[in-house]
Amino acid sequence: MILEVLKVTKTFSLGAERVVALDNLDLLLAEGDFATVIGSNGAGKTTLLNVIAGACRPDRGRIKLAGRDVTRWPAHRRAHLVGRVFQDPLQGTASHMTVAENLALAAKKGARGLAPLLTRRKRRALSEVLATLGMDLEKRLSEKVAHLSGGERQALTVLMAILTKPKLLLLDEHTAALDPANAEKVLAITERLVAEHSITTLMVTHRMDQALQVGNRLIMMHKGRILLDLGLEEKRALKVEDLVGLFRRVGVSDDALLLGEGLAFAGGARQ
Amino acid sequence: MKRLLLAALALLGVFGGAKPIVIGITQIVDHPALNACRDGIIEALRRAGYIEGENVQYIITNAQGDFSVAMAIAQDFLARRVDLVVSITTPSSQAIVQVFKDTNIPVVFSAVTDPVGAGLTGHPNVTGASDMIDVRADLELLLKVIPSLKRLGQIYNPGEANSAILTEMTKKAAAELGISLIVVPAEGTAAVPLAAQSLLGRVDAIYCTTDNTVAAALDAVVDVAKKGKIPFLFADPTSLERGVLICTGFDYFDHGLLTGEIVLKILQGTSPKDIPFVRQAGTQVWFNLDVAEEIGFVFSAEAKKLATGLLFGGERFVKE
Amino acid sequence: MLFLGAAEQGLIYGLMALGVYLSFRVLAFPDLSVDGTFPLGAAVAGILILRGVNPFWAALAGGGAGFLAGALTGVLATRLRIPGLLAGVLTMIMLYSLNLRIMGRPNLALLGKPSVLSGLAQALSLPRGYGNLVASGIFCFIAAVLLLLFLHTELGAAMRASGQNPTLVRALGTNPANLQILGLALSNGLVALSGALVAQYAGFADVGMGVGTIVAGLASVIVGELLLRPRSLLGAISAVIVGSVVYRMAISVALRYGAALGFTASDLRLVTALVVLGALAAPALRAALKGEGS
16 A cells, blocks of 8 residues: 555644544545545645645544555655645745756755756757657757746646655646646646556546546545545546436535635645 | 145144044934034034034934944945044944954044943054043942931942943942942833832932933932922932932033044043043932932031032022 | 955955855845854864964864854754744854863963964965965865855755745655755854954954844945845855945054044944945845835
């Protein structure tokens, strides 16, 4: 098992109220799995990713990555095993530094020494890797990332996240902030890179069609619990209307479904 | 050579019609005592016939507490090739001497408590006036006025060079005279009231030297001294009316006059290396009889003989 | 001639400006401890020189003391989670007493004592009058080159990233807190080294000589950026040095010609603060003018 989420509970206090973001949740991902995660607002999707990545600690339960208990590990220690792409294109890169510098930083995880960041040989290697994206970014190695478009930045972020071949890749609605054309491109790049390097992936999405078409598993969350966990065949057999129907049966209205934005506390959990 | 030229210029200047002598004056901060000193220097020169705008031109600067500005002022003076520099206070003097030490432009320092310790001596073109007060004499005065004096308190700012030296001297003199001394630091004017209050009930008298921080917060110390009926000796005679029981020392204006005398000697042809730095002499001793009455303190007839002046009914009376 | 002194000062203080650049721009940490670490370098170097230590090693020791003090600020801010500004202020306050202790008195006279600047000038047989300028230039240049090289290493690049995006750095497996501590240590090491050199240049070390360091440092960095508008790291570091020199020259000009314009010496501080204020507020003002929300 690459990922084991074992009986994890996480509660947040909002003033006098207490919100249960994750409710005794269990999740197992085997090597090679590509699971899409959907759910309404406040279902706990982002909190789940945060707890796996180490951005927040669960109140109860354990997290295991590649067989090791990482529940007590701080985020930067888990980084060797986990790659993460956020929804906000600004969060995945250092925008005041160049494309080459960002990639070079991502090419190595952990302890850093006084070796020069970029040598001519490294630049050539990075250029080749960038070329595989097919977005002409290898021609813009010396440009500051701030000058790239949102789509280009997300593509770069995806590349940076998988460069050191992490055991698990976490995608948090990473195409949601992009326009449809770029969203397609980035998704295609994501699928290709994941397949090429056989990276176990957990992808949160708000688009149900995406959730059905991509990956070999579908997970539906509601109020901190997993309602549905479908395998490849069951997934393929469903249509979007079926999913909507399922949501309604659980009591989620169409509006909450379509909005797809997190509540304040979920946004807070992103930190 | 420059010396003679300077003297010649000076003489010509006094009799009018020649290029005015340019004197650069620098001090580390804007401060009443230092300003009084500067005024005294200018007054001494005026009395000798040097009128601003006619035969002398002053460039008056202050560094506003910024040492890099003090250095910049020194370099500015050198670039302008002033004829003479007057530097008031230790840091300004150090900055000036560092820049002017290899030139033959005369430097006259003023209001520097310890010129030797500050590294200002040993340069042929540098001399000046030290404002070091006679601490031991002050303590002896206190013993004569208060024969039962056993415990003495002092407030000072350890960050002021002049002050720290005087406090060291106080410690030494107190030990020699068998007085036990309690020293309380105050790193800024805001810290003075608490420092003063901490002496209540622990001392028979309070003695403060020419510390700028205490001077700025003098009222707080006066209040505490009056409240505790503690005799207070402050080494600044201009503060008598503010409620200090005994004032010794000298007026910084007089110190300026003394410094001005040195400047005049140089302008008249004497080389600075032939003028050893002088210490301010002529210490005044003032007793405030109004405050004495307020706190129930009695100056014995013997003690009154030691005063050079008395304050009574709000008026000053100088001894003949 | 007037500007020779300003140029010398600009270069020696340039080391301090490089330190402030590192903390303020690279780490995005407004570090007030520099008002205490600058005189710390002066104090340590001064007392060592008076004890007969070679002025070069004395200066380096001063820098080392600043390095430790900067690390302290970093630890206060990261491990103890004290807000950055407060952490810097606490270090500065502690250093005031420490500096007095180190010197034993508030002012140390170093006039006539060996100085690394004059020593270097002699060793290189520089013409009289230019000795200080070239010697300070050499120190400043070496510091700038070392800083530039460092920021291009893996560690330095991670430090640059963490100033803007600590989450990214965490995701790359490095703890941004440690980078901040190291960065503040290096920054204050530079500032203290600058203090040690200034003490030897000025001929004295005084416990009060640190007042206004952060403002002067910020002014230097900002003036440099406004003049050169750098787009690369090399440009940015050059801009810091240029800014430091221009800043000191502006002071000299104000001293010399200010009276004619109606300035008094007391206005200097106000003008400096206004320059810094203006540059820091520029982004917000620009946005307000364009009608964007606050």
